[in-house]
Amino acid sequence: MTKLITKSKLGLLVCTAVFVCNSCATNPVTGKRDISFVSKQQEIAMGQQADPEVISQFGLYPNEALQRFINQKGQQMVAVSHRKDLKYEFKIVDSPVINAFAVPGGYVYFTRGIMAHFNNEAQFAGVLGHEIGHIAARHSARQQSKSMLAQLGLVVGMVVSPELAQFGDAAQQSLALLFLKFGRDDERESDRLGVEYSTKIGYDANYMADFFRTLQRQQEQSEAEPIPDFLSTHPNPADRYETVKELAADWQQKTKATNLQVNRNSFLKLIDGIVYGEDPRQGFVEANVFYHPELKFQFPVPTGWAYQNSPQQFQMAEKEGKAMMALTLVPGKTLEEAAQQMLQKYQLQVVENQKITVNGLPALAIVADQKPQEDPQQQQQQQQQTPAVRTLTYLFQYNSNIYSLMGISLEANFNTYFATFQNTMQRFRALTDPALLNRQAERVRVKTIAKTTTLAQALRQYHVTDKRLTEMAILNGMELNDQVTAGSLIKVVQK
Structure with missing residues (x-):
């Protein structure tokens, strides 16, 4: 039976059609119209928001020669890419993980871990082209349009409940852009663009294929978490290797390229001295104790707890996700001033507090609950939906800094974890062992x-x-x- 379409319904259909058409954008690579609810201006804004969080989370690798190198090669490759209408930034971040990633708006990051594993400029150039390809083809913007944000890969994101995860400073939504999982079609397209772009600036893209074998071997040998990288959602490595080899041959024929560069020796000399693996100067865990040689303190990590170190905080989490602890620096000239800053930041209401001394250090111990929502209309609903969170925090004044070591759990579990929290906090102390203070990377x-x-x-x-x-x-x-x-x-x- 045919139904008549009313004027109001017809208007709705017309509006929907107009909305969808207005949400289409021409893909710079394919020339086709893609549905995207992210404009160029929004892409740029997303990148500008994410970039300081990336740098805060990982830190820039302090090597001016390497930073100049990635920027020079990146800008050279942008000039032959399908998308030159963005202001691109290329940076090497201080992480041992073997990874490279891009966020919308033209921001590309390589870790020092991946730089250490390249064996020539041609391998580097292929991966650089791959990441520029994600931006050129608007893969990140399309994924964001589909709301496909992944977990952060931090302890907070991996194991703890949402009620506790809010206390992980690094767990910002824009930082989750780094961990967008691209589909296999997007990865194949970026591989193709990596071959195209690296060939156009004079590199032999066959070596890009060789690096994929290095990644595969590294993952097979790793006893830690899988590489959060090129492999998890990517095509089969063996197929990928053969495909990239074929693409390299095709592009070399198309461009009639001769004397393509590999530049093994010059690249190896460039990375000579790069830090490999974890840098103990930034803190390290050994025999269930966290040591920080630069800041000269130590404290125990509960047995069996997961942990994650970053420049701005050290996180520990019970593996069932029922409790966590986080060490951060807190602004303030006095313990009381720092306490007010911390309470306001996390919207905490003090239950009890006490001035104490911990291993010779002035300290303040605070038990506090998270404040309910200020909006009276939302308050009852919030209390019904969200379990109460209770915290135990020790603030320490040490070497001109004030440190917050906060233990967090649901109020119902607080007594279960109180002794664990307290055991860690009461063993915060100065690090004096010369062998640990002088540990080198x-x-x-x-x-x-x-x-x-x-x-x-x-x-x-x-x-x-x-x-x-x-x-x-x-x-x-x-x-x-x-x-x-x-x-x-x-x-x-x-x-």
């Missing part, structure tokens, strides 16, 4: 091979232990039985 060291031999034999000559041979082979993008010729360069890791 491992660094990539580039060595020249004296005579032709196998990689395994060459690594042993530089005192690489047997248990680290495979790790060093992956770092070099080689197999242990590969021949290395006299005069060639390899990477080893030393302090």
